[in-house]
Amino acid sequence: MKNKQKYYPRQTLIAFLLVLFAMPLGHALMILMEKFMGEGAMHIAGFMMGFVGLILVIIGVFVKGDTRQTLWGFIGGLLFWTGWVEFLFLYYARRYGVQPEIENGEIVTKPEYLIMPASFGLWMMVMTMYVFSTRNGCDFITWIQKVVFRTKRKVIAAQPMTRHTSIVTFMELNMMLWGLYLLLMFCYDKRFLGDHHPVTFLVGVGCLIGSFFILRRQLRLASWGANIRMAIATVVVFWVPVEVLGRLDFFKEIWIEPEKYTTQMICILVAFVALLVYIMFAAHKKKSHE
Template sequence: MSSEVNPSLSIINNSSNNLISIFRKPPVLGLLIIVLMFCEKMLMHSFTVITLYVLPEPWKWIIPAITGAIGMWLVVRGMGRDEVKGSLLGYTGGFLIWVSWMESAMPIIGHGANIPMVPAADGGTQGGFLGEHVFMQASGVFCIMTLIFIMFNKDVRCRMLLWIRRALRMDASVLGKPTQGYRPNVARVAAFEYFFVTWFMYVLMLVIVDPRTFGLHHPVTYTLCALVVIWGLYLMYKQTQQREVGLSIRYGIGATGVAWFIPECAQFYGEFYEFYLYANKHPVAMTIVLFLFIAILRLLWLTPINEKTQRSL
């Protein structure tokens, strides 16, 4: 039996590896993560609609309870892993916890507290608040206060909080020097970031379109929406410049969390059809979304890791 390596087979393998490596370098890496996380947002919206409005009791509460527990388990499993797998497990666990425990708990709180609905300013179907939306908007006070105290942490790595600190001239002389050699647990960081970015953007959107202030059709609302859209587009551009896979995943959580405001805003004004809210009517489209999500997730999971730095090669 010949032990010689087939040259053509080697060329094919090398070409395949080179092609795959392109997907883990900028700008393709950042674009893939944007697609991954946009697909996740669509799937999570479908999950919320199914659990809240399709499943009968008690399954509409049992399924989210189990899903959230799986999310928490994934975060724990990600602790101590390398930058890529830890970030992916933290991110996946974070969105499962939010879409199950948070999204399911808000209607219970809204209905249990008998929080009244707020009708749309123009009497239409867009821009009104359910009781849970009123509750979520009010929780923004606690979100902001918590973020302020997180910002005071000398070892915080959040780009937005670091930018605010620089703007306020809060340097090491005020907060103390960052801990030398400190490496945060990336799974916890990714899950925590997903939770707070989603919470903050949810509150921000509700504040902007609040029918009790300006409502949807007001120059102030148009201006604020435009500013957030520009912010989201800028962050997506910055996302395409990220070079390390683990860091790109964590940066993408914030970038996509802000950029998701764009389709949300567009649907308020009838410029975008949220097909993922009607998964039963669009099975082909949702199958494509699910396939893209799984395929990109697996591609990132198989990223080669530098054993010394625990980061992508």
């Protein structure tokens, strides 16, 4: 008789919500900085935010404990992405006068996202390194290696990189955000598909279904650190249909106008901090009983 697979719904739900709440908070932070800071001060603050994020990730390399390393990498990665990726795209889009995409008198795509697809080659460069040089726990990369290398996989990608949990979390978050933003920008581009194209809708549906398969794997992870890292994959993939539906005005994206939805955004922030504190306390308690 086979042993039943054990599931960990508490860890999964809390980790999922932690990462999920971080998504609108990141959007809202950038919007508020754009609206209430002068342009020069905003770009300096954005650059400093990215720098602080990098420092947090590096600190995470030296702290002890899988959960704490994961949290340092996750929070540092969020600040890094917002400050040194999104704000730098914003800076150069404004500096060189890139115009937003406008439909029916409303901005549907901001200039910084219009120029983001130009980074596709850089994303592929990093992915080539991962595919040809590392063995890792990413199912997508592992699947590519199995398809491309077949029986030679163990020879070509023989061993993993030096593993620092903070760096792993940082790279997972940023590579997934980067890759799925590129996918969305390709889908929204009318020269290719367009936001109302059936393929764009299918991409959203496919990512929604895919997120449930990832969630199923996440449910099997007892460790807080591993569960949070899987939650990053779950939420980032789940966020694709959220973005697609928001683009189609299926619901109101309150994080785009956070100053109008102060109560809701504060509630999300409080919930995020509460979950973060709970995870740190639970991980410490678990370690002290081992």
